[in-house]
């Protein structure tokens with residue numbers, strides 16, 4: 001009897017240690033290695049002091065100097081189960097060399113969402129990107145703010161100030177919470193801080209990076225606020241000329257809380273958002289693991305595509321992370337060059353960022369190798 | 375960079391009379407999708423003078439050399455513009471009838487591929503194609519030959535482009551300052 005109790009106790013204890021270590025690991029930011037063009041790192045709490053010391057306080061990496069060129073803001077990791085969004089942001093901040101203008105990069109925009117995973121999704125805690133020598137692990141997070149930071153969810157989430165009603169869980173969805181409020185809930189405070197950042201730094205162009213499941217209608221797309229439509233449509237045409245199909249989607253006027261809608265309406269910025277196709281978010285996917293996140297290959301989606309259930313071309317090649325990151329990087333290039341052509345006095349210029357083709361040739365690891373950063 | 379526009383083009387109905395396009399251009403939507411925005415960008419790039427009004431009526435035709443209507447319906451777009459499908463149909467009909475009366479050449483363009491086919495879109499697609507002087511479709515939007523069929527039965531020129539970006543060359547050829555004595 002005592003032996004059984006002891007075995008049971010040891011079992012429970014090891015389980016507690018195992019899950020405890022997993023929890024601890026999920027709270028640790030993986031190191032990032034900003035390019036030498038970095039001018040400073042500030043915390044998001046600079047724009048809303050209530051975030052200071054919380055799980056949502058996050059780094060804002062600034063490259064270049066105020067020199068009359070455009071100020072551009074890249075948001076990665078708004079939804080932390082959309083890996084191409086934050087891996088693209090990491091790649092940008094580790095490689096960019098600003099020549100004109102300022103680049104602000106927030107790679108973990110909802111840092112709280114990076115610290116846990118959505119229940120029931122079976123997402124892996126981490127996935128590895130192969131480097132020339134070895135691998136580099138990255139966390140996978142959740143679409144939502146960690147419930148440890150904001151709980152419980154209301155029955156109905158009422159967006160402020162519009163009064164739009166969404167499901168309760170969306171109260172923890174950063175991209176339904178813009179423009180946010182100083183006295184709002186925790187997620188609304190993150191949104192508020194980003195809105196303040198855009199205002200105080202006079203951000204000219206916002207590029208919010210996302211992914212969505214292959215059956216979602218807005219996919220392989222650039223979504224743009226009215227003010228950004230000229231810039232975005234020029235970018236879409238340029239991308240087409242290089243063989244990358246993007247759809248231009250106008251920001252819906254009466255769908256509130258989204259970054260492109262609210263940052264466009266509440267600030268003077270040109271607000272855009274990009275979506276790539278990520279099977280590990282899809283409802284039709286089969287086995288979910290780290291391989292799926294990186295390879296983007298799921299046999300269920302191959303079958304789904306054959307019966308026209310996907311909104312993007314999908315076959316046995318899958319849609320690997322390097323393609324999804326490559327599309328974000330290509331869109332980044334073209335949005336900035338379009339903005340610069342349309343606003344020559346505020347033009348921005350940079351080097352160090354691969355083209356889509358270079359990224360496909362060399363793979364992600366070449367651009368994410370910490371050994372390149374002494 | 376060399377762009378082989380001619381390779382991207384498939385010209386049909388070579389025997390039909392070529393429409394006469396003049397500038398400035400009035401650019402409008404037929405169904406309130408965002409697709410005209412792409413044509414707006416192409417016209418800007420090609421330095422073709424134009425006015426863009428998604429809800430244009432005959433009142434705006436005065437002084438225009440041609441009308442480009444970009445076909446394809448968007449329920450979101452109609453909602454945002456606060457017009458019903460019926461009101462949009464009525465506006466398009468009034469505009470295109472007036473253009474015909476005033477002998478203003480109408481180019482109907484469809485760039486939205488499969489997403490701009492289907493019940494809502496096809497109402498505008500058929501309406502526009504049936505009243506246009508020429509039809510251009512980006513590949514993917516005419517897999518069933520709807521537009522081509524209408525063009526053939528009405529004996530108006532029809533062409534298709536491999537992608538939206540290729541329309542730049544088509545628009546340039548139609549609207550750029552005419553070469554002397556082309557005809």
Ligand SMILES: [Zn+2]
Pocket residue numbers: 078079082175209210211
């Ligand atoms: Zn997202």
